[in-house]
Ligand SMILES: Nc1nc2c(c(=O)[nH]1)N[C@H]1C(S)=C(S)[C@@H](COP(=O)(O)O)O[C@H]1N2
């Protein structure tokens with residue numbers, strides 16, 4: 054490391070510490086403060102302003118980003134066509150069949166032919182006893198950034214599986230949705246049967262989902278019924294589900310694998326910025342806000358680092374592990390959860406929340422959280438702003454799973470120009 058770089062880093066770290074020690078954490082507006090004991094100084098105004106502009110925790114169903122295949126895309130079909138093909142609550146049917154190629158032994162498959170396919174009323178009947186609700190961020194493995202954050206409600210898939218009275222030779226479950234009756238449009242996903250039957254490590258169950266944020270699932274979000282797999286990337290959560298196959302196949306058989314994707318990957322922990330000025334004045338503190346996806350390995354810290362591009366970074370440290378990262382503040386839950394919840398008491402019966410509707414742990418796993426930091430002012434120059442997470446196992450991004458095809462975890466880089 055050059056002497057100049059060393060000096061810069063030392064100064065940068067020092068400044069940052071001093072800055073942070075002086076910062077209180079009293080939340081104004083929607084952001085209640087976990088650390089906001091009476092008497093702590095308010096946040097620096099420009100930081101507070103950036104925090105107040107942050108998105109809400111939950112996303113309104115209509116504001117999710119949509120990732121839908123099909124020609125035409127099933128949710129764009131006119132209402133009468135949707136009625137005809139079973140894409141409404143009145144006409145939906147779900148078949149649960151044995152795989153002809155790798156048969157599982159079922160006493161009572163649910164078929165259209167024998168009029169035993171499950172209808173929506175039948176699903177709601179199961180819901181009376183076994184409905185569950187849980188928060189989950191929907192993220193596309195290929196796109197990387199979350200599509201939306203929701204409270205998903207449904208019936209554990211195992212309840213429907215048991216209706217078929219399986220006896221033996223059952224190792225895998227695969228499933229697909231309506232795809233215009235065109236075999237080449239079929240988009241299927243799959244799970245080991247064990248994951249359907251049991252919920253390891255405190256995970257919520259895999260569900261047949263019919264509500265999002267307390268409202269019936271819209272056609273765009275996969276309604277009337279989609280699968281939702283809590284810990285998985287979006288492609289496991291098949292929309293417009295019509296067919297479940299119980300199979301003795303011993304390996305994954307997801308359509309998504311064709312794009313070189315790692316179809317067994319679970320949600321990764323990573324951070325991204327939402328607000329970062331790309332042009333600032335020398336010496337002015339820089340307010341930065343962002344979100345983190347809390348993957349299956351949890352989240353312990355979010356950190357940021359402003360690197361002066363005039364100084365090279367040693368190639369031997371491609372993940373910047375020795376950089377003078379500083380901790381951002383992980384923001385407490387907002388007073389208003391957003392997402393268009395019709396009834397705030399919904400959260401009181403949602404996994405991860407207590408009976409008063411407060412989260413049982415924070416940052417919450419399989420969800421998004423938000424963070425904020427104020428960087429001290431720096432001299433004129435070109436800089437790169439980076440943010441990263443450190444998961445609950447102490448692994449810093451992009452580790453422990455740096456490969457793009459198992460989900461996005463690369464450290465984000467934003468150019469910042471500091472002007473005189
Ligand atoms: N039937 C069907 N289900 C699907 C898809 C699809 O194209 N068809 N896309 C999948 C992918 S790749 C993702 S990332 C999520 C996106 O969910 P969303 O559109 O509700 O945000 O849906 C999944 N379920």
Ligand SMILES: [Mo]
Nearest residue numbers: 193194287288
């Ligand atoms: Mo996706």
